[in-house]
């Protein structure tokens with residue numbers, strides 16, 4: 453069977469046991485049907501009082517598998533504490549870990565791994581691990597848990613497919629993203645037995661978004677300088693040196709070609725004052741630029757960081773993942789790359805290779821993430837950029853205006869300015885580009901600050917459960933009203949969302 457013909461396991465592949473003849477309540481007559489219907493009370497009676505044997509085929513693999521399909525932790529506990537084996541397999545070689553991965557029952561999977569030491573990397577008859585199945589079905593949270601627990605990403609099944617092949621084949625964007633960010637990047641170039649890489653499989657099946665994402669990831673890893681420049685990855689420094697050089701060049705051009713140009717009329721005192729104000733603002737912009745690009749944006753400490761700094765007490769790192777009752781819900785808080793449980797509004801940045809608190813976005817132009825600790829500096833930098841470029845443009849236009857006042861024909865004065873003052877024209881064009889970019893970003897950031905929402909949350913709202921109300925509509929629990937949002941941001945630099953963001957972690961740490 454070629455890799456592109458991987459068998460499809462539908463969500464309905466496990467058929468319900470027969471209904472009772474009258475079609476009403478299901479017939480719960482043994483351990484198997486009690487597990488299938490999640491009838492916890494009857495199940496306990498069968499195994500504890502009636503002494504039903506869990507070593508029979510129906511009472512063993514199938515019962516555990518039904519508990520896995522339903523994600524019923526209580527049923528699994530009764531079965532496993534009364535003789536059922538957690539590693540029991542069916543004819544396909546599926547264990548409970550495979551079935552729970554196929555049905556996205558992440559809490560169940562974590563429970564049997566943590567409490568009963570189920571092998572989360574076990575292969576089925578086709579050599580596929582739970583990670584293969586979670587990738588194929590597109591359960592990103594299950595993938596996060598498995599990667600967090602160090603499940604093997606490079607394992608190839610009998611077709612030579614890695615989990616990434618499967619995620620690409622089905623066009624699961626989020627699954628591919630999690631796998632690529634946490635992976636060694638070698639998986640991107642692994643070929644299956646038919647000779648296909650994950651990128652080729654995705655484009656073969658018409659999953660354009662996935663193919664584009666994977667080929668970009670592949671190019672970012674490439675050794676070619678041109679590709680690296682396109683992705684701003686030279687030594688991880690991004691485009692910050694380019695932006696720094698542009699600002700310095702513009703300041704130089706402004707002084708030489710606009711303020712003190714001998715070919716232009718003598719500058720008046722008031723225009724000169726505005727000119728030096730613009731220059732001073734540009735210097736302050738450079739200071740803010742340095743500040744927001746060099747400052748810690750709110751990187752969350754990893755275990756290895758804690759090892760080096762024993763004085764740090766980070767409650768996040770004290771949470772025991774094996775305490776499975778804690779982990780009934782927010783699996784997106786697991787970072788499989790940093791191996792930490794992160795606060796709700798944070799996200800892993802693949803460029804910085806760290807998780808960032810209140811992650812906004814990674815800005816290649818400052819070569820840093822924008823997050824909880826440097827967002828105010830970033831915003832001030834944007835405001836200064838807007839103001840300075842506006843002042844620069846206004847002074848330049850005024851200077852040109854006084855120079856061409858005597859020339860009346862439209863065509864002539866444009867020709868005159870371009871030929872006589874090329875420095876002024878260059879400055880004006882570059883300055884206007886910066887003005888438009890800075891203004892757009894300032895307005896976007898200001899509107900997000902007023903609503904206390906990050907760029908990442910706006911772009912990926914559908915991914916975050918905490919941004920949905922019980923009826924499934926968008927709801928931002930961090931919006932404390934425009935005035936408080938803005939006041940908190942301007943005074944502290946961020947809003948204090950710990951109480952809302954971290955309840956499960958507080959609960960876990962206590």
Ligand SMILES: [Zn+2]
Pocket residue numbers: 787788789790791799800801805806807
């Ligand atoms: Zn991370």
Ligand SMILES: [Zn+2]
Pocket residue numbers: 801802803804805813814815820821822
């Ligand atoms: Zn970053």
